[in-house]
Amino acid sequence: MMTAAIEYFQFVLAPQILIGLVLGVAVILVALGLTIIFGLLDVINMSHGEFYALGAFIALALASVGLPFWLLLLLVPLIMLPVGYIVERGLIQRVFHSGERHVTTLLLTFGLGLVMEDAFRLVFGPNPQKPPVPIAGAIDVFGVFLPLYRLFLILGGAAVVALVALVVYRTRLGAMVRAAAFDRHMAASLGVPVQHVYAGAFAFGVALAGLAGVMLAPIYSVFPTMGRDFILMAFTVVIVGGMGSIAGVVVAGLLLTQVQAISSLYISPVWSDPIVFGIMVIMLMVRPQGLFGRLGHG
Amino acid sequence: MADALTRSMRASHVLAAVLVVASLGFAAFGAASGDTFYLRLGTEALIFAGLALSVDILLGYTGLLSLGQALYFGLGAYLSALVLMVTPSFWAAMGATAIGAVVVGTIGGFIANRVRGVYFALITFGMAQVIAKVVYNTRALGASDGLIGVPVIDINLGLFKISSASPVGFFLVVLTFIIILYALAAYLLDTPFGRLLIALRANERRVPFLGYRTVTARLAAYVIAAVIAALSGALYPMLRGFVSPELLFFATSGNAVITVVTGGVGTLVGALYGSILLTLFKSVVGSYTEHHLIVIGLLFMGAVIFLPRGLMGIVRPVIERRLNRGAKS
Numbered sequence: 059m060m061t062a063a064i065e066y067f068q069f070v071l072a073p074q075i076l077i078g079l080v081l082g083v084a085v086i087l088v089a090l091g092l093t094i095i096f097g098l099l100d101v102i103n104m105s106h107g108e109f110y111a112l113g114a115f116i117a118l119a120l121a122s123v124g125l126p127f128w129l130l131l132l133l134v135p136l137i138m139l140p141v142g143y144i145v146e147r148g149l150i151q152r153v154f155h156s157g158e159r160h161v162t163t164l165l166l167t168f169g170l171g172l173v174m175e176d177a178f179r180l181v182f183g184p185n186p187q188k189p190p191v192p193i194a195g196a197i198d199v200f201g202v203f204l205p206l207y208r209l210f211l212i213l214g215g216a217a218v219v220a221l222v223a224l225v226v227y228r229t230r231l232g233a234m235v236r237a238a239a240f241d242r243h244m245a246a247s248l249g250v251p252v253q254h255v256y257a258g259a260f261a262f263g264v265a266l267a268g269l270a271g272v273m274l275a276p277i278y279s280v281f282p283t284m285g286r287d288f289i290l291m292a293f294t295v296v297i298v299g300g301m302g303s304i305a306g307v308v309v310a311g312l313l314l315t316q317v318q319a320i321s322s323l324y325i326s327p328v329w330s331d332p333i334v335f336g337i338m339v340i341m342l343m344v345r346p347q348g349l350f351g352r353l354g355h356g
Numbered sequence: 357m358a359d360a361l362t363r364s365m366r367a368s369h370v371l372a373a374v375l376v377v378a379s380l381g382f383a384a385f386g387a388a389s390g391d392t393f394y395l396r397l398g399t400e401a402l403i404f405a406g407l408a409l410s411v412d413i414l415l416g417y418t419g420l421l422s423l424g425q426a427l428y429f430g431l432g433a434y435l436s437a438l439v440l441m442v443t444p445s446f447w448a449a450m451g452a453t454a455i456g457a458v459v460v461g462t463i464g465g466f467i468a469n470r471v472r473g474v475y476f477a478l479i480t481f482g483m484a485q486v487i488a489k490v491v492y493n494t495r496a497l498g499a500s501d502g503l504i505g506v507p508v509i510d511i512n513l514g515l516f517k518i519s520s521a522s523p524v525g526f527f528l529v530v531l532t533f534i535i536i537l538y539a540l541a542a543y544l545l546d547t548p549f550g551r552l553l554i555a556l557r558a559n560e561r562r563v564p565f566l567g568y569r570t571v572t573a574r575l576a577a578y579v580i581a582a583v584i585a586a587l588s589g590a591l592y593p594m595l596r597g598f599v600s601p602e603l604l605f606f607a608t609s610g611n612a613v614i615t616v617v618t619g620g621v622g623t624l625v626g627a628l629y630g631s632i633l634l635t636l637f638k639s640v641v642g643s644y645t646e647h648h649l650i651v652i653g654l655l656f657m658g659a660v661i662f663l664p665r666g667l668m669g670i671v672r673p674v675i676e677r678r679l680n681r682g683a684k685s
Contacts, residue, residue, distance in 0.1 A: 102474045152661045160474045161421045165617055166660045168610065172653035180647050286606075290485050293478050328493040335486045342471050342479065 070323065072202045078319025079312075080208050080277070083215035086311035087270035089292040090222060090304065091263030097302020098239045098259040101150060101163040105171035106267055106292070107285020112174065113138060113268025114275040114284065115182055118189060127192040127272075134272045135265040142264030145170070146257040171285075178282035186281040211273060218269065223304050235259055239302065290331075291315075294338045300348025309349055361554070365542060367675040368625040371668070372538060375628055379531050387524040395523035397639060398632075399595050402530045405631035406537055406588025407608070408615040409624060410581040415613075416622025417545055418577045419557030421477045422468075424484030425612050428582040430604035431460055432589030434491070437503045437599045446511040446520075446594070453590040454583055461582030465575045472560070481606065488604035502600030506593040520594040530591055534628070537584050542624055544580065553577050614652065618659045620668025629667060 088110055095103045103109075116137055117130045125133070149170065153162040196205045226232040237245040238255045246252045271280075278284065295314055299306025314337065318330045341348065379398070386395040407429045414420045435456045436449040468479050491497050498504065508521040511529055518525040544550055552573050555563050563570050593599050602608070611634070619630020634652070641648040663669055 096474075102477070149657070149661070156664065158419070160477075161415070161419075162660060162664070164421065164474065164477060165613065166657055168613070169653045169657035169660060172610070172649050173657070176647050176649035176653065180650070290482060294482065297475070297478060326493075328490060331489050332486050335482050338482060339467055339470075339479070342475060346471055346475065 068201045071320070072200070074319050074323055075316065076199075076202060076204060076208070078315045080211055081319065082312045082315035083212050084270065084274050084278070085288060085291050085295055085315055086219060086307055087215055087273065088267060088288045089295040089299075089307045089311055090219065091266035091270075092292055093296045093299065093302055093304065093307050094222075094226075094266070095260055095263040096296065098235060099146075099150070099154075099163075099256055100159065101154075101260075102160065102167070103260075103263070104164055104168040105174060106167075106263075107289035108171045108174035108178075109138070109142070109264045109267040109285075110271045110274075110288065111178060111280070111282065111285045112141075113271025114280040115178055115271075116268065117272040117275055118182070118187060118280050121189055127189075130272050131269070135269045138265040138268035139261045142261030143257045145264070146260035150260065151253075151257075175282050175285070182280075182282065184282060186279040188279040189275050191276045207276060211277070214273060218266075219304070219308055222266070226304060291334070294334055296348075297338055298341045298348055300350040303348065303350035306348055306350035361551075362546065363680065364623075364672060364676055365546065366679055367672045368623050368668075369542070370675050370679070371625045371672065372535065372628065375625070375632075376531070376535060379527075383524050383527050383531070386527070392523045395527050396595065397635060399523075399527045399530050400592075401632045401635035402527075402534045402628075403588050403591050403595065404612065404615070404635070405628045406534050406591070407585050407612045408619065408627035408631050409534075409537060409541060410585035410588070411612045412616045412619075412621060412624055412627045413541055413545070413577060413581045413584065415616060416624070417550065417553040417557060418574060420472075420574070420578075421613070422480045422581070422609070423477050423606070423613065424480035424482070424609050425581070425585050426604050426606070426608035427464065427480075427484040427487050428457055428461065428585035429589035429592075429608060429612075430488070430491070430599075430601075431456060432586030433592045433599040433603050434497065434503065435586070436590035437506045437593040440506050440509060440593060441503070444507050444509040446509055449590055449594075450587065453586050457583040457586030458579060461579040461586075462575070464582065465578035469571065469574050469578060481609070484604065484609055485606065488601060488606075491604055492601045500601060502598055502602075503593070504598045506597050506599070508597070509594060511594075526595065530595075533591065534588070537587065538624060538628065541580075541584065545624075549573070549576070614656045616666075618656060618663075618666055620666030620672070621664075623666070623668040623672060625672075626666050626668035633667070 088106070091109075092103060092106050095101055095106075113134050116134050120130055120133065121127065149166060150163055153159070153166055156162050191205075191207045193206045193210055196203055197209065198204070226235060234245070234250045234255055237248070238250055238252050242252050245255075278287070291314070295307055295311045298314065299308075299310035314334050317337065318334055321333055322330045382398060383395070385391075386398075407425060410428070411422060411425050414422045414425075432453045435453045439445075439449040439452045464480075464483055467483065468476055471479060492500055508519060510517045510519050511526075513529075518529055520526050520529075545553065552563070552568055555566075555568075556570060556573060560570055589603065592603065615630035615634050616627050618634065619628070620626025637652070638648055641651050659666060
């Protein structure tokens with residue numbers, strides 16, 4: 059009886075939990091940028107999935123000229139920063155001050171996503187490309203087979219989240235960001251360059267999406283519509299966790315992907331999406347602000 | 357004395373009449389030259405115009421952006437295909453679709469109307485995605501292949517019958533149907549109920565103080581939009597003879613939003629013109645390059661930034677001034 063339970067855990071439950079964990083870290087990395095952009099700018103970035111794909115494609119292009127993967131982890135987000143900055147200043151600010159900001163910015167980023175996706179298809183072709191896995195081999199964790207790269211992904215993802223939280227909650231820059239999110243007029247009158255903080259936060263969120271693209275490309279491969287697979291889950295995570303909350307993204311991201319992974323053991327995986335979505339609906343009904351509050355609020 | 361809204365809707369009606377005349381001319385020309393391709397394309401544009409109309413009711417009047425209107429369009433298409441495969445009757449298919457849309461729309465409306473603003477957009481997006489995924493994986497509904505082999509039907513219009521296989525005949529049926537939907541929507545939105553919806557868009561918090569229940573009004577608008585989307589979708593299998601899960605995908609919802617925004621939000625007739633122009637545009641650009649999404653996406657972004665009231669924002673005021681001048685003299 060006892061051994062049966064241990065074997066069940068070792069061969070059925072634990073691998074599934076690990077798969078869920080890798081997916082969870084992936085979703086958290088994508089959702090992190092989304093939630094920062096929403097928490098600060100009040101903008102739903104519909105093109106976030108395409109920025110994630112852009113990061114992966116830039117990594118692919120740079121890897122093909124011989125740059126090592128480890129350098130790309132640093133380089134790609136740095137390339138994405140000015141891209142995000144320009145998009146915010148050049149496009150989003152143009153409709154940011156209209157009365158229906160939510161709708162107009164959502165529509166604009168939706169259009170941008172369409173253009174980007176088709177541009178990827180034009181430049182890189184429609185077929186999936188899989189970069190080589192940077193770390194070969196696997197280890198045994200309590201008798202569970204775990205490829206090393208996935209272990210790196212889990213640890214690296216955790217490090218990125220910790221770093222972002224550190225910047226937002228423990229630095230002067232982060233304090234400015236939170237102040238601008240709480241009350242932009244007050245922050246502006248205290249000398250916070252709100253315009254640059256906004257553009258910078260958007261660029262930061264987009265760079266995080268790009269970083270996620272680099273890190274996840276060896277596992278999920280690179281293709282023009284790759285952002286779509288993640289975006290619904292990422293939105294769900296952001297809503298359940300609380301728009302603009304970093305802790306919320308982590309908790310909701312881990313929770314929802316575990317629900318998805320474990321439930322697919324017992325019922326058809328087709329139904330795991332409705333279950334996750336059902337959680338989101340219930341969440342919106344009982345606690346619309348999500349698990350945790352907004353960025354800069356409490 | 358007519359107020360500003362009634363006057364601008366009158367201009368919309370003039371534009372709708374122009375559209376009908378142009379469509380009749382197009383149908384006559386198509387019939388005379390024995391064309392099939394363009395008549396079918398025109399029919400499809402009108403069907404998707406119905407979907408765009410439903411998005412405009414939500415966005416242009418209630419101020420709610422639905423990113424999942426394909427859910428109801430697909431619901432109508434699948435229901436109609438299923439009914440037609442059992443009994444080839446136009447009215448049975450339409451009746452079943454209307455009932456199904458009211459039921460599903462009420463459930464969906466209860467869920468979606470719990471929230472506002474971006475949350476509404478995201479929850480409608482999510483609902484449609486989930487249903488699309490379930491249909492995509494359900495064998496009984498043809499899974500990824502969709503439902504193939506919807507029979508050609510004779511549409512019984514009382515005095516005479518029109519076959520759905522006749523390009524010009526079915527074009528005229530769809531034209532009539534979509535114009536009826538337009539007229540119905542325009543009528544409803546001109547009643548006190550419609551004014552209530554506009555009030556909701558302007559300031560939802562103030563409306564309850566005037567003694568109106570906001571929840572029922574929003575739900576009613578949502579269900580009406582669902583029924584219009586579903587009835588338009590029900591025409592699709594009659595035209596193409598099949599339905600595919602693509603009809604439920606985000607691309608369909610997104611296209612409807614693009615149509616409304618470029619055509620002109622809150623004008624109703626903008627949805628019709630937008631759909632025709634977009635279909636025409638796609639087929640013209642599509643004959644040069646398969647990457648028409650780049651062009652459409654850029655045009656759409658341009659419309660969002662520079663033309664917040666869409667194409668109708670340019671055309672309609674001109675007509676309106678003409679009408680006013682006519683009324684004064």
